[in-house]
Amino acid sequence: NFVKLNTDGASKEGKITGCGGVIRGNQGLCLAQRLAFSKVELCIDSQVVVQVIESGRTRGTTEYALLKKIRGLLSLEWEDAL
Secondary structure, eight states, X not given: OXXXXXXXXXXXXXXXXXXXXXXXXXXXXXXXXXXXXXXXXXXXXXXXXXXXXXHOOOSSHHHHHHHXXXXXXXXXXXXXXX
């Protein structure tokens, strides 16, 4: 059994950014990990977001904290990594 985490984000020429995710709660992967889900389908609609997560680059301290948390969650032992 899989749970599905849908995400979305937006930016305006690098000035203003926002993002969100839904897994029937506002903590996404944290909630899935706490509930011991090991099969999570992660849906990201932006290749740029995927590249930033994979590359490790950051644009500011706010993004750095979020990216660090995302990378930490992705490094946990999930049955499938997407």
